[in-house]
Amino acid sequence: xxxxxxxxxxxxxxxxxGKNTEINATVNRLINAQQNWKGETASTFFExxxxxxxxxxxxxxxxxxxDEETESQIRALVSSHFPNTKIIEHYGGGSGLLxxxxxxxxx
Amino acid sequence: MDRKEFLRKGLLGTxxxxxxxxxxxxxxxxxDELRELDILGFNHIQNTNSKIMENTVLHxxxxxxxxxxxxxxxxxxxxxxxxxxxxxxxxxxxxxxxxDKVAAGMGFGMHPHDNMEIISIPLEGDLEHKDSxxxxxxxxxxxxxxxxxxxxxxHSEFNKSKDRDVxxxxxxxxxxxxxxxxxxxxxxxxxxxxxxxxxQVLSPNVNDQGxxxxxxxxxxxxxxDKDAETSYNLKKNGNGMYFFVLDGEVEVAGQKLxxxxxxxxxxxxxxxVKSLSNSRVLLMEVPxxx
Numbered sequence: 427x428x429x430x431x432x433x434x435x436x437x438x439x440x441x442x443x444g445k446n447t448e449i450n451a452t453v454n455r456l457i458n459a460q461q462n463w464k465g466e467t468a469s470t471f472f473e474x475x476x477x478x479x480x481x482x483x484x485x486x487x488x489x490x491x492x493d494e495e496t497e498s499q500i501r502a503l504v505s506s507h508f509p510n511t512k513i514i515e516h517y518g519g520g521s522g523l524l525x526x527x528x529x530x531x532x533x
Numbered sequence: 534m535d536r537k538e539f540l541r542k543g544l545l546g547t548x549x550x551x552x553x554x555x556x557x558x559x560x561x562x563x564x565d566e567l568r569e570l571d572i573l574g575f576n577h578i579q580n581t582n583s584k585i586m587e588n589t590v591l592h593x594x595x596x597x598x599x600x601x602x603x604x605x606x607x608x609x610x611x612x613x614x615x616x617x618x619x620x621x622x623x624x625x626x627x628x629x630x631x632x633d634k635v636a637a638g639m640g641f642g643m644h645p646h647d648n649m650e651i652i653s654i655p656l657e658g659d660l661e662h663k664d665s666x667x668x669x670x671x672x673x674x675x676x677x678x679x680x681x682x683x684x685x686x687x688h689s690e691f692n693k694s695k696d697r698d699v700x701x702x703x704x705x706x707x708x709x710x711x712x713x714x715x716x717x718x719x720x721x722x723x724x725x726x727x728x729x730x731x732x733q734v735l736s737p738n739v740n741d742q743g744x745x746x747x748x749x750x751x752x753x754x755x756x757x758d759k760d761a762e763t764s765y766n767l768k769k770n771g772n773g774m775y776f777f778v779l780d781g782e783v784e785v786a787g788q789k790l791x792x793x794x795x796x797x798x799x800x801x802x803x804x805x806v807k808s809l810s811n812s813r814v815l816l817m818e819v820p821x822x823x
């Protein structure tokens with residue numbers, strides 16, 4: 427992964443994966459409200475795969491409702507094909523932790 | 534990163550300070566009804582009182598993140614919203630400890646959470662709670678509220694009073710299981726309150742005293758007279774203990790603490806506490822690892 431300074435200078439692409447459509451929308455809105463952060467959402471492994479094939483993501487947030495099997499599939503996909511993408515378990519559902527989690531991931 | 538890696542990175546966080554100002558932009562807040570916030574910066578002031586001994590950490594009250602939005606004044610012990618300090622990310626699975634004051638009639642509009650155990654303890658005044666499960670309730674001083682956000686829940690919390698502030702602690706704990714069914718509960722702890730000893734207000738057990746959460750954590754409150762002494766014995770091996778002084782001055786394991794100081798200790802089975810003045814303490818025993 428490129429260093430933090432470089433990441434600050436260009437758009438940061440973040441994919442939030444979750445089952446709750448309202449929370450997905452909220453998290454996506456919060457991400458896109460940050461200048462230079464570009465957010466998208468997905469609800470299933472197949473959606474994640476399709477999104478990753480069309481867009482290079484810096485961070486994937488695993489949100490609420492995603493079961494262990496789906497998370498494992500996502501991790502395997504990323505590990506094999508998108509090694510520069512970082513995966514974070516997102517806690518809080520669009521809460522005051524979101525920004526911190528992303529900043530921690532960028533370290 | 535997953536939670537295990539997050540916790541493995543250390544009790545105190547690692548790495549150098551990262552200034553949110555380096556983003557060069559105003560960081561939008563995370564709660565729908567709030568206005569756009571200015572960057573709060575980070576805890577760049579050296580805490581000369583921070584004694585990072587081999588198994589303790591000290592968080593002085595005046596080193597907490599400070600977010601003043603007029604209607605809401607919040608002090609963050611750990612990084613939250615626009616307060617980002619890589620060395621203040623969590624204490625074990627204790628992730629958020631916010632000391633909130635909300636103006637009369639104001640509050641947090643409907644907003645979502647998932648996968649967090651959220652505990653609210655009013656210190657003064659009343660909070661009106663509403664959530665997407667249909668719960669409507671008022672919690673007062675002497676109550677404890679818990680939400681297991683699980684797969685997702687929306688809630689609002691408003692100051693019930695039209696003429697005085699409400700003060701409360703908002704505490705978030707990582708759950709030991711993701712995607713649980715959301716739940717809400719609140720209890721009164723007035724009947725179990727004791728003097729000069731810790732009394733339990735939260736545990737992992739449904740049938741135990743206090744509220745329960747999806748985590749091997751126990752919370753206790755204590756109200757002490759000056760010179761009272763007590764001790765606390767760890768309930769689960771591997772857990773740490775975080776003391777938060779609500780009022781007064783105490784000495785915990787030889788460390789003097791003042792109002793709103795936080796003190797964490799791990800690798801200890803028992804801790805002695807001495808009250809240096811009339812005091813009130815919140816003790817949170819939490820796992821130090823996932």
